[in-house]
Amino acid sequence: SQRTLVILKPDAVARGLIGEIIGRIERKAGWTITAIELRTLDRDTLQTHYAEHVGRPFYAPLLDFMSAAPSVVLVVEGERVIEGLRTLAGPTDPIAAAPGSIRGDFGTIVRENLIHASDSEESAERELKIFFPGLV
Ligand code: GTP
Ligand code: MG
Secondary structure: EEEEEEOOOOOOOOOHHHHHHHHHHHHOOOEEEEEEEEEEHHHHHHHHOHHHOOOOOHHHHHHHHHHHEEEEEEEEEEEOHHHHHHHOOOOOOOOOEEEEHHHHOOOOOOOOOOOEEEOOOHHHHHHHHHHHOOOO
16 A cells, blocks of 8 residues: 655644544545644745745745644555545645535635645655654
């Protein structure tokens, strides 16, 4: 099975949506949350995590938003969990995301799109090391 990194972004925490979102993850058959922590992300961590977006117009406001208030960071394990969490989350733009997805149900603003989930096996491996360096 697979392992992926999930971040419930500061908007999800501030709006009281973490129970709702974690509930959707828990209800997927065979998936397990194996780490979970409320954590205010520092800029160094975020710069490493979002390195692919350096230079884009949304990069600086994204780092400001993500570092300003606590997130919930999780490791989720299970069958096809990397693809599965991207499906649960929905597309990046919440207005384009279908109802039934997390972004489609709760989001309107592209930056404040509630959740991050690793987008490939390579990303998952890289991101898990950034956020949970002690993980075996
Ligand atoms: P993550 O799971 O957070 O990585 O989202 P993603 O993979 O769906 O999107 P991507 O990696 O392309 O962008 C990372 C984050 O930057 C997004 O989740 C948004 O919060 C933000 N973002 C991406 N594109 C835009 C954009 O065009 N405008 C704005 N304002 N924010 C953006
Ligand atoms: Mg991404």
